[in-house]
Amino acid sequence: APWDTPGAARLDEQTMATWIRRTAKTATAREALATGVKAVFSVEPADVSLLHVLFYAASAGGWDDLIDTEGGAQQDRIVGGSQLISLRMAEELGESVRLSSPVRSIAASGDEVVAGEVSARRVIVAVPPALASRIEYDPALPGLRDQLTQRMPMGSVMKCMAVYDEPFWRADGLSGQAVSLPGPAQVIYDNTPPGGSPGVLLGFLEGDEARVLGAATEAERREAVTGTFARVFGERARNPSGYIEKDWSAEPYSRGCYAGVLGPGAWTSYGRALREPVGRVHWAGTETATRWMGYFDGAIQAGRRAAEEVRLG
Amino acid sequence: APWDTPGAARLDEQTMATWIRRTAKTATAREALATGVKAVFSVEPADVSLLHVLFYAASAGGWDDLIDTEGGAQQDRIVGGSQLISLRMAEELGESVRLSSPVRSIAASGDEVVAGEVSARRVIVAVPPALASRIEYDPALPGLRDQLTQRMPMGSVMKCMAVYDEPFWRADGLSGQAVSLPGPAQVIYDNTPPGGSPGVLLGFLEGDEARVLGAATEAERREAVTGTFARVFGERARNPSGYIEKDWSAEPYSRGCYAGVLGPGAWTSYGRALREPVGRVHWAGTETATRWMGYFDGAIQAGRRAAEEVRLG
Incomplete structure (x- = not known):
């Protein structure tokens, strides 16, 4: 995990902007690096921790894999638009998918959890932390988890x-x-x-x-x-x-793009709360992935991991 | 305003940790500075932007004013506990104060705003941004304001x-x-x-x-x-x-202490949205103060400023 990497504190205490200023020798190099950061995270280099940039690239296989159009993250487009994937999946799932029913509260008692209008034995929250933070939890979330969700904003x-x-x-x-x-x-x-x-x-x-x-x-x-x-x-x-x-x-159900971004200090101080279930509430979504965090592949990995937690739980 | 200060971008792109590492010559000096940051902001030096530390100190008159017990922010205690102030004010105000009625939504239409169970011509939100971000707004907040509230976490x-x-x-x-x-x-x-x-x-x-x-x-x-x-x-x-x-x-109605803290990049990119009213919704709370941000004095200044906005609006 990012917080276990050698020198994690040192990497996480500085912004990508600090690293660029120290490393890049020319204005063009600084601008090119900044443009790369903006293209990948949709934030300025000041907004993101060096450790997060390194983890994000590592989770994709390397920096080039993030920005390449051939063999990299930017290679493919979905004919008809990406939302077709969820629309087709919803079709297959039929009435078990409820639309226009935003979950505003999750209340756990005994061996039951009530999420909005649905009650179940377990809940998997698969929205980004910045959206998960808007849900009212009963009992209240542990401080570490709630504070993590205050520290993974979306980009612009x-x-x-x-x-x-x-x-x-x-x-x-x-x-x-x-x-x-x-x-x-x-x-x-x-x-x-x-x-x-x-x-x-x-x-x-x-x-x-x-x-x-x-x-x-x-x-x-x-x-x-x-x-x-x-x-x-x-x-x-x-x-x-x-x-x-x-x-x-x-968009109030996105709050920005493309994924939650961690500023300095967040990974080392709060990262442990990212995937740790809270009672009967489990966390999925691409931000919880260890491979291709921020991408479809990461979302799938995270969903499988959360499903496995529920199956074993 | 912090974002107008000369060299604001340079001050805001680095963490306080980066500044301490570059400035303090001994381990003791680094530790003492870190302890000061933690005492004032209840976050690690990695979590806060240098610009925010400078603004926060300037808004109090200087760094010493923040940490001094004689003549500084740490001088006074309220006999009986600080909450006595709000309890006594609530007594004076009588039934116009509604307790146990958390506002979860604010909906504006025409010249009316409905905040929870109360409707009025204008609303002043006086909770910290990390709590204001949990309210559901209709119409949705402008992106800049919503993203600001994603970037002012509370300390631990x-x-x-x-x-x-x-x-x-x-x-x-x-x-x-x-x-x-x-x-x-x-x-x-x-x-x-x-x-x-x-x-x-x-x-x-x-x-x-x-x-x-x-x-x-x-x-x-x-x-x-x-x-x-x-x-x-x-x-x-x-x-x-x-x-x-x-x-x-x-505590779900605090989400941390002592006040919202801005990490690198937040002041320069999003600071403009801190006090700017959104239609009939106005923002108060000590985080919106220009003097003694984070303290009682700042809360009073902010309340007066917001009341004046409403009076003129």
């Missing part, structure tokens, strides 16, 4: 998509994929559907860019994002036929 | 009191007040009531000590705490006639 992301009649950049031999140190859209993907029409460019606003442009109007954001696209792919990018955006920080 | 404190027949240390010419770098009770006060009987020694477990001993049994904590007392005040301290303790981290 806006996802901005410009729609064009066709993916015109391909005719110029361009992939539609770019990292641009001058922002605001520093990470850009070709999000054109498999059929090849319409052409879609996707730009992420992450960390400061999400917060600063989040306070602007949609028209201002559209201009800022297509401005980056134009600089990278040519002037045609400045005039999309459509523009769609999503601010994940403003 | 256990307050441990040993009761003796008399304040025996006074006969030895000792004040009963001590700072001990070897823990676990690093900050100790004479908490004997004004009448002089019984004798009470109060030891704070803060940061790591609160978390580590928080997981032990009460008997183990009593032994550990009276062990510190005995080292400082002599062997008689080892056998109190009574022992009382309180773990503030385990």
Whole structure:
């Protein structure tokens, strides 16, 4: 576990920003490292502990595995959108899935737990800690667990998509994929559907860019994002036929993206409470994974581990 | 405001631990600085941003004002306990104070706001951000405000009191007040009531000590705490006639002590959302104060400022 690693306290007492300042020799190197942190965690290097960055990369196999499009975390897209996975699973499960029933309280007594309107012998909470912290627990959570959930905030992301009649950049031999140190859209993907029409460019606003442009109007954001696209792919990018955006920080059932992030001190002081069940309440979700924390793979690993706890419990 | 100070980003990107490591030349100096941070914030130096430490001290007039017993924040005790203030105020206010009615939702529509079972034209939320974040808001909070509340956790404190027949240390010419770098009770006060009987020694477990001993049994904590007392005040301290303790981290309506603490990056990225009203919802509480943040004085300043907002609004 991260808190057992040699020198954990030393790695966890500093921010990634401190490490970058000490390590990177040029302004470009500092900016490139910062952009990498923002692309992976959607926070600024000041917001995240060096130990968390190292653990997160290690849990994926290495830093390159996080950012690579070939053979890395950024390789695949789900045709039709990722939510299709949960929609199809819900279809299979039928009426046992209850929608529009947010769980606001979990009360345990004897060998029963009541979670919202459902009662059961055990409960698995599979939402991120920042959401789990909004549930009212009876009895109250142990201090260490409750305080952990106060220390795993979500990052700031806006996802901005410009729609064009066709993916015109391909005719110029361009992939539609770019990292641009001058922002605001520093990470850009070709999000054109498999059929090849319409052409879609996707730009992420992450960390400061999400917060600063989040306070602007949609028209201002559209201009800022297509401005980056134009600089990278040519002037045609400045005039999309459509523009769609999503601010994940403003969604009360997400509270930000992509996963809970640990600032300095959190892993070493509170990490032990991340997976430890509290009575009949178990914790899953990708933040509790030891492999591919923050990703689908991590969520699956965590779900299996929690299910096994319940089976043996 | 902290985010406007010259060099704010540089001050906010590093933890207090990083600053201590770079600045203090000896292990004793590092420990003494760490103990000071723990006494004031009840977190480890790794958990708090340098900018927050500087702002917090500045808002009190200086670092000495935070830790001094003469002329500083630690000078006065309320005879009978601090809660007498709110109890007496509640008496004066009579039936307009509703007890046992936690507000779990705040819903605004038109020119009305419904907070729990009360409806009004405006609402002032005066709980710490870590508690405000547990309220369900309709409409949902702007992302910046919601994410701020994910980034102001409470510190970890256990307050441990040993009761003796008399304040025996006074006969030895000792004040009963001590700072001990070897823990676990690093900050100790004479908490004997004004009448002089019984004798009470109060030891704070803060940061790591609160978390580590928080997981032990009460008997183990009593032994550990009276062990510190005995080292400082002599062997008689080892056998109190009574022992009382309180773990503030385990209280769901406190979630820790003494006030919300900002880790690196939080002030510069999210600080603007601390006092900015959201429609008809206003924010008070000592965390929103510019003078004596974290103290009674700050709470009063913040209450007056919020009341003025409502009056003008």
